[in-house]
Amino acid sequence: MGKPTGFIEFVRELPSELAPLERIRNWDEFHLHMPEEKLRTQGARCMDCGTPFCHTGTLISGMASGCPINNLIPEWNDLVYRGLWHEALDRLHKTNNFPEFTGRVCPAPCEGSCVLGIHNPPVTIKNIEYSIIEKGWEEGWIAPEAPAKRTGKKVAIIGSGPAGLSAAAQLNKAGHWVTVFERADRPGGLLMYGIPNMKLDKKEVVLRRIKLLEDEGVKFVCNTEVGKDLPAEQLLKEFDAAVLCTGATKPRDLPIEGRQLKGIHFAMEFLTANTKSVLDGSKNDSFISAESKDVVIIGGGDTGTDCVGTSIRHGCNSVVQVEILPKPPLSRAADNPWPEWPKVYKMDYGQEEAAAKFGADPRVYLTTATKFEGDENGNVKAVHTIEVQWEKNEKGQFIPKQIPGTEKVIPAQLVLLAMGFLGPEQPLLDAIGVERDPRSNVKAEHGKYATSLPSVFAAGDCRRGQSLVVWAINEGRGAARECDLYLMGSTDLP
Numbered sequence: 054m055g056k057p058t059g060f061i062e063f064v065r066e067l068p069s070e071l072a073p074l075e076r077i078r079n080w081d082e083f084h085l086h087m088p089e090e091k092l093r094t095q096g097a098r099c100m101d102c103g104t105p106f107c108h109t110g111t112l113i114s115g116m117a118s119g120c121p122i123n124n125l126i127p128e129w130n131d132l133v134y135r136g137l138w139h140e141a142l143d144r145l146h147k148t149n150n151f152p153e154f155t156g157r158v159c160p161a162p163c164e165g166s167c168v169l170g171i172h173n174p175p176v177t178i179k180n181i182e183y184s185i186i187e188k189g190w191e192e193g194w195i196a197p198e199a200p201a202k203r204t205g206k207k208v209a210i211i212g213s214g215p216a217g218l219s220a221a222a223q224l225n226k227a228g229h230w231v232t233v234f235e236r237a238d239r240p241g242g243l244l245m246y247g248i249p250n251m252k253l254d255k256k257e258v259v260l261r262r263i264k265l266l267e268d269e270g271v272k273f274v275c276n277t278e279v280g281k282d283l284p285a286e287q288l289l290k291e292f293d294a295a296v297l298c299t300g301a302t303k304p305r306d307l308p309i310e311g312r313q314l315k316g317i318h319f320a321m322e323f324l325t326a327n328t329k330s331v332l333d334g335s336k337n338d339s340f341i342s343a344e345s346k347d348v349v350i351i352g353g354g355d356t357g358t359d360c361v362g363t364s365i366r367h368g369c370n371s372v373v374q375v376e377i378l379p380k381p382p383l384s385r386a387a388d389n390p391w392p393e394w395p396k397v398y399k400m401d402y403g404q405e406e407a408a409a410k411f412g413a414d415p416r417v418y419l420t421t422a423t424k425f426e427g428d429e430n431g432n433v434k435a436v437h438t439i440e441v442q443w444e445k446n447e448k449g450q451f452i453p454k455q456i457p458g459t460e461k462v463i464p465a466q467l468v469l470l471a472m473g474f475l476g477p478e479q480p481l482l483d484a485i486g487v488e489r490d491p492r493s494n495v496k497a498e499h500g501k502y503a504t505s506l507p508s509v510f511a512a513g514d515c516r517r518g519q520s521l522v523v524w525a526i527n528e529g530r531g532a533a534r535e536c537d538l539y540l541m542g543s544t545d546l547p
Contacts, residue, residue, distance in 0.1 A: 055134045059097030065174035066091060073402075073409035077365050080250040080331050082157075083402075084183075092133060092184050095177045098169065099130035106166040106392040107178060110527070116394040117162040121527045122148050122155075126163055126178055133181055142189040145182065147547075150222045150526060151262060153190070154215060154244060156183030157253050159523050160355075166392035190261070197268035200228040206540045209234060209292040211279050211481070214242025215522045216513025217298035218263075219529030220536070221271050223546055224296075227537045231271045232292070236278035239332070242300060243522070246325040249359050251366075252402070255332055280484035289485070294508045294536050297495055298529060299481060301514035305472040307351060311425030316433040320356045320471035327363050343367035347464040349436045350374045350415075351422055352471035360469045361403030365410055372407055372415045373463055375438060377453055380418040419443075421453060423460075425468065436463045477515040485509065494518055502532035503539075510536050 056062075068087040070076070076083035087095075107126045109119035120126065125144045132141035145152050156179060167175035189195045206229045210217045213235040225231045239245050241259045253259065267273065277283055289295060304319040306312070318341055326339040336342075343364035350360045353376045364372050381398040389396050400414060407415040417438075424437040440459035443451045476493040488496040488505035495504055495511035502510045512532035513525040530547070537544040 055131055056097035057101070059094070059134070060100045060169050060173070060176075063094050063098050065098065065177060066095060067177060067180060070402075073406040076251065077362075077406050077410065080366065082251055082254050084157075086187075087180065087184065089136075092181060093136060094134075096130045096132075096134035096181055098176045099127055099134075100169055101127055101131070102168040104168060106168060107163040107176075109166065109392075113393050114389075117521065117524070118392045118394060119166045120148075120163040121521070121523045122530070124148050124163065124182070129185060130176065130178070130181060133185065138185065138188050138192075139194055141185045142194055145185050149182075150219045150530070151215065152182050152186035153258050153262065154253065155523050155526070156180075156186055157258070158248055158355075159521065162394055162521075162523075165394045171391050195265070197265055198226075199269050200226060202228055203230065204228040204541065206230065206293045207232070207291070208536060208540075209279075209288055209295040210298055211288075211295060212242055212298035212300060212513075212515070213240040213245075213263075213273065214247075214298060214300050214513065215244060215525035216300075216515075216529035216532075217242060217296070218244075218266070219526045220296045220298060220512055220533040221529075222266060222269075223530050223533030224536060225266070225269055225271050227533070227541075227544070227546055229293075229537070229540065233271060233273045234277050234279050234283065234288075235273065235275045236282075238276055238329075240273045240275060242298075243525075246328050247321060247356075249324060249363055250328060250331050251362065252359070255328065278481075280481040285481065285484040285486075289506075289508065292508075294510070294540055295485075296502075296529075296532050296536055297482075297485070297487070297504070297509065297511040297515055298513045298525075298532075299477050299515045301474045301476050301494070301519045303475045303478050303493075304470065305475050307422060307470055307472065309422060309424055311427055311433065314425050314427040314433040315431050316466055317425060317468040318470070320350070320352070320360050320469045323469050324356070324359055324363060327367075341467070343369040343467050345370055346466040348372045348467045348469065349422075349463055349465040350469045350471055351436075352376070352473065353378070353416070354471065354473070355401075356473075357471040358401045358403035360471055361407055361415060364467075364469075365403070365406050369467075371411060371464075373465075374404075374416045375420050375422060375436070375463075376416055376418050377421045377441060378418065379443070380416075420461075421455070423455075426462070433465055433468055436465045436468060437461075438463060474514075474519045476518060482515075487511070492518060499528075500531065502528065502535045508539070510539075 071083040110121040129141040161179040426435040441453035512528035534546040
């Protein structure tokens with residue numbers, strides 16, 4: 054490395070952010086840029102270690118350890134330190150089609166497995182990645198690169214989320230004619246409607262990349278649901294191959310007393326309608342407002358956090374986030390060693406904003422909802438909860454056991470269910486006729502991505518279940534490689 058002792062000399066620094074009470078006034082991204090000199094210093098902290106777990110991308114204890122797309126992290130850290138930004142961008146694009154997405158929304162398993170992180174704060178890999186790609190856009194280094202020759206083969210991509218976009222980018226690069234079908238009114242899938250604008254700007258970031266893909270020859274067809282607006286049989290006849298990238302969009306429900314009350318919604322209904330209203334500049338019929346309401350969010354994770362941040366921007370009266378799991382420790386537990394993903398307590402942006410506005414982290418742990426209480430008009434007015442403790446049952450499985458005497462009633466005129474997803478929606482898969490696995494996902498072997506139909510492949514959450522954006526990119530790229538191999542008999546795609 055250019056600075057062998059950088060990890061000793063320099064401390065971890067992150068760019069500043071707009072103060073929580075300032076940024077909740079709008080839907081703009083709130084991360085500020087870091088000066089180039091400081092970025093180069095942060096790049097110098099990379100140790101050039103002999104075991105760069107940061108880009109291994111393996112699964113340990115069911116979670117990603119290192120980068121699932123195998124980003125060449127030590128290489129572009131060194132290039133940034135030396136001021137070779139264009140070369141750093143080239144390295145970054147070798148493995149990642151969309152660093153502007155992962156640099157904003159990825160939880161950075163690379164940092165969780167950074168060797169320096171064993172004893173010191175890890176290298177700021179995510180921020181350096183973000184800075185490389187944004188410099189590339191600012192300097193005009195990123196331009197359309199249409200393939201020099203076309204194969205004449207036509208490929209349909211169903212779904213325009215991160216898996217679909219990466220598959221489309223790679224297959225187009227191989228020279229195939231690629232058409233991406235999206236049922237929503239705008240392309241982007243999860244990137245467009247599943248992540249709020251303040252985390253990932255739609256016009257300046259998502260549509261910027263989609264416009265580049267269009268200029269390279271990828272065709273996007275929106276407002277078209279395959280299996281409904283376009284028969285699946287017709288699509289399979291018109292295209293030489295298809296890649297299913299529909300995501301895992303079937304939400305987990307909470308069928309307790311009072312579930313039928315008005316004012317109880319799945320988180321994605323809330324977030325999707327909100328982003329659409331932000332983009333359209335007006336509130337639509339599906340818009341769900343948290344203004345002047347007591348909001349209860351059931352579930353944690355990124356989706357729960359996004360519901361917190363969105364509710365605060367609406368002007369809610371209060372917000373409580375109910376989590377059934379225990380509060381994580383401040384540092385790694387003995388059963389969570391490096392290089393596993395660190396399961397530690399942290400305040401994400403939504404919780405920071407809630408703490409600034411209402412005085413405390415909105416999360417309550419080891420708690421579950423038992424009943425929704427309604428008013429005389431059929432609207433939800435409260436959530437009944439009880440604390441739980443996790444115990445092993447006769448099969449040795451941990452289950453939550455309710456603790457009598459810990460019941461509470463939380464006022465709520467809006468309840469958002471953010472408890473994850475059960476798998477892909479089934480009608481399209483039924484129409485196409487692909488085989489499913491026991492979890493209702495499309496059955497396709499990882500690394501091969503081939504479904505039970507010869508010309509149909511599957512990638513992303515519809516194949517592996519709910520997961521990270523970076524895993525979706527990994528699978529989209531892999532499915533593109535296997536699809537190209539199927540079409541041409543050989544492939545040069547990585």
